[in-house]
Amino acid sequence: MPIDKMIEKAQKLLNDRRVEQISHSTWNVIGDHGTYTVAMDYKGKVACNCPGFQSKGRCSHSAAVVILTKIHR
Numbered sequence: 001m002p003i004d005k006m007i008e009k010a011q012k013l014l015n016d017r018r019v020e021q022i023s024h025s026t027w028n029v030i031g032d033h034g035t036y037t038v039a040m041d042y043k044g045k046v047a048c049n050c051p052g053f054q055s056k057g058r059c060s061h062s063a064a065v066v067i068l069t070k071i072h073r
């Protein structure tokens, strides 16, 4: 998936309120194919447990969390 498409999808997840913070460093994201957990480490690096992140190291779920934390910090 191209980066801009991924950001667009991440923004849509946020607009639809499908990103829910469950602890200070973890979020549940309701994706199109299931609910995934995004965790952020102390450096601000995010990791998601969806298949896309496992294979490519990035996904719209983790991108949504990055956008969210940038807005609210």
Ligand SMILES: [Zn+2]
Binding pocket: 036, 048, 049, 050, 051, 052, 053, 058, 059, 060, 061, 062
């Ligand atoms: Zn993901």
